[in-house]
Every structure is written in structure tokens, then in C-alpha cells.
Amino acid sequence: MADTRIADIRITPIAFYDPPLLNNAGCHQPFALRSIIEVETEDGVIGLGESYGNSMTIDGVRAVAEACRGLDVTDLNGLWARINATLTDQVDGYNTGAGRLVLRVGGAIEVAMWDAFGKATGRRVVDLLGGQVRDAVPFSAYLFYKFGQHQHESGPDVWGEVLTPEQLVDEARRMVDLHGFKALKLKAGVLEPEAEIAGLRALRDAFPDAPLRIDPNGGWTVETTLKLLPQLDGLVEYLEDPTVGLEGNARVQAATDTPLATNMYVVHPSHLPPNMAQDAFRVILSDHHYWGGLQASRELARVCEIWGLGLSMHSNSHLGISLAAMAHLAAATPNLTYDCDSHSPWQTDEVIEGGKLPFRGGKVTLPEGPGLGVTLDRSELARLHQNYLDCGFTERDDATEMKKYQPDWEFARPKF
Numbered sequence: 001m002a003d004t005r006i007a008d009i010r011i012t013p014i015a016f017y018d019p020p021l022l023n024n025a026g027c028h029q030p031f032a033l034r035s036i037i038e039v040e041t042e043d044g045v046i047g048l049g050e051s052y053g054n055s056m057t058i059d060g061v062r063a064v065a066e067a068c069r070g071l072d073v074t075d076l077n078g079l080w081a082r083i084n085a086t087l088t089d090q091v092d093g094y095n096t097g098a099g100r101l102v103l104r105v106g107g108a109i110e111v112a113m114w115d116a117f118g119k120a121t122g123r124r125v126v127d128l129l130g131g132q133v134r135d136a137v138p139f140s141a142y143l144f145y146k147f148g149q150h151q152h153e154s155g156p157d158v159w160g161e162v163l164t165p166e167q168l169v170d171e172a173r174r175m176v177d178l179h180g181f182k183a184l185k186l187k188a189g190v191l192e193p194e195a196e197i198a199g200l201r202a203l204r205d206a207f208p209d210a211p212l213r214i215d216p217n218g219g220w221t222v223e224t225t226l227k228l229l230p231q232l233d234g235l236v237e238y239l240e241d242p243t244v245g246l247e248g249n250a251r252v253q254a255a256t257d258t259p260l261a262t263n264m265y266v267v268h269p270s271h272l273p274p275n276m277a278q279d280a281f282r283v284i285l286s287d288h289h290y291w292g293g294l295q296a297s298r299e300l301a302r303v304c305e306i307w308g309l310g311l312s313m314h315s316n317s318h319l320g321i322s323l324a325a326m327a328h329l330a331a332a333t334p335n336l337t338y339d340c341d342s343h344s345p346w347q348t349d350e351v352i353e354g355g356k357l358p359f360r361g362g363k364v365t366l367p368e369g370p371g372l373g374v375t376l377d378r379s380e381l382a383r384l385h386q387n388y389l390d391c392g393f394t395e396r397d398d399a400t401e402m403k404k405y406q407p408d409w410e411f412a413r414p415k416f
């Protein structure tokens, strides 16, 4: 029988090229930070995970790695016991200010444990998670306003500047032509709300049948959102995090039949009961990277099913190990009610062999082979790790990046 006890856990920080995408927090830096996790068994099988590249996550995984030595890769209860004994449940403030370090660190290692077990036993992760319920996983086109180029670049990237409705439609057209996406998500909270609604309307005219979504990342006040509702009702399939907090969003949800969705204010099991009590969000955008991995995300899906909540998937900038994990999880989740988000089309670098997993007709087919079905391209890992060492920063900071373009720009949430 295979010896699936953990012999070693390694984490390698990486940085990959990212275009100047805009959001309520500012502008994406020229590199997105990420980390690659390897869980090696006593038999030398290596399971892969991918997670955040901020220092708290990297330090957290390193801190628990030693404690997990000797644990069987199937022993998820043992993993959580060891992590809880090693880390305090700190709020790390990364991205949404609500992520809990324990769940991030556990999630990062847990995915690699599933992959290692699958590779050691010849089983796919989707089968270990309960079985495949869909042939391929549907994703949405993730549309961003953006600058044409980073400050140090001599010319625009292939997407060019996107700040007007016409440019937004061109971006969407290119995304759809390249990848076949059906649903279109607009990252908002960047321009004046009326300008963003004009962008949505232009998308509706250009893509009459596409399900639309808009995500201001809490960038609108309750009052602004209430005023915009008559324009949004019937236009979007859901309204994502329009304003700040459970209470504010509950006031909006009370005024509309359009479901509100979140990846910002229900990001931990403890947020679910108050969300139900206040009827703030009716769609949860799950994310195994901060919910504590694949098993926890399956449990979250079950909770959503029991309580009649819709379910989809959130994404940060990521590479192929994360996309494979997202696809296995979604393929094993019966009640996925909306197409998932993915930043993958914005990324030109890759860390898995064979290049990026393709979207066909907007869907990802699970890669063949045991575990997650992906293997690490070690020369790319080395190159992207060197990027991390050379890029000059170790934390994501969209606000500072934005100020390079607009020195008087200030972060505010809500802003409009």
C-alpha cells in the first residue's frame, strides 16, 4: 500500500505579469503575487496547491509545515488540529479585510493533500470530492476597466485602454471570441456609477442574451445603490457587493428582487447565520482559497442548498493549479447556480506543464489524469520565483499603484 504520510511541505512565492486592471481599491500592479504549495509524501508523490502570495499566507504555511510532517494526506481533521495549534486565527486584512489566516493556510495545504492522494491512488480529485456532476465547468467573462499600459511600458498591451462603453464592448467581444463565455461580469466601483451603468447597457445592446453582473466591491453607498436599482433590475442576473457590510446590503436586498451576491461580506462560516437573519445576500461566491479548501467548499455548497442560497465562485488573479482545483470543485458541486469567475484570461504566464487550461465555449474541461490532473513546470516555477524576488514588492497594493497614474486618487469604500 502507498505510504501517503507527509514527508515535506514546500511553498514557493511567485510573481506573474498582470495588466493594469482597475477596481475600487486602485490598479493592479505589474505583477500579481501568488504561491505554489507542494506536499510530498513518504513515497515521493507530490501534490500541488496554489494560493495567495502575501507574506502572511507564505509565513503561515511555512509555520505549519513542520507540524504536518507524518500526517496522512487523507487526515484533514489532523490538518486542522495542527494548524489551529500553530496559528492564531488572525484576520490578515488581505484584499477584502475579512480573510482568516487559518482558513487560508489550511486551504492552501488541503488542496495539495487531495492532489497527492489522488496521484498516489490513481483517482481524480473530482471523484474524491463526491463524483463528477457536469462534463465541463462554465465560467463568465471577467470584464475590467483598465489603463492601456503600465507606467514603465512603452505601448499598450493587447487589450488596450478600457474606460468607455465602446472600449468595454470591444473588450467583451475579444473575451467572448477568444473563450466563448456566455455570462459577462463587470468589475465596477471605478468610474461614476452612471458611467458604469452606461457600460452595462452597451454590453446589453451588444450581447442581448448574455447574463450580466456588476461588482462595485462595496464602492456605492446604500443611497446610490437604491437610486440605481430601477436601472439594474431586469438588466443583471445578480448584483455583487454593491455596498458595504451585511446591514447596508440587506437594505438594498429588501428593495429589490434582483439577488445580491457576495465574496466580501460572507467569507467565513460565522458570517452565514447573520446573513440569513438579515437576508443580505442570496448568492454566495465561494472561494476554496479562503473558505478552507475543497472539503470546506463542498460543505458551504451544502449549506447554500439547505438554505436556498445561490452559489457561484469568486476569483483573484491566479494560474493553472488554482483553475484546475476550481474546476474539480465546481464539477463535483451539484448546486452551482451561476457561471464561475476566473481571472485566467488576463494572465499570460503559466506554471503548469502544457500551458493554460483552455476555455472552450466558456467552459473548462477537467484535465486528464489523477489528482488535479496538472503537473508543475519547474523551469517556469523558477522563472516566476525570480520575478517575485526581483519585482520589488511582497504585498499587493492597488492604491499605491493607482496613485502613480492619478496622484490625488484616494481609496474610499463606499466611494460614490
Ligand SMILES: O=C([O-])C(=O)C[C@H](O)[C@@H](O)C(=O)[O-]
Pocket: 021, 022, 023, 095, 187, 215, 217, 263, 314, 315, 316, 317
Ligand atoms: O470581488 C471580487 O470579485 C474580487 O475581489 C476579485 C478580484 O480581487 C478583483 O477585484 C481584482 O483583482 O481586482
Ligand SMILES: [Mg+2]
Pocket: 215, 217, 240, 241, 262, 263, 264, 314
Ligand atoms: Mg466580487
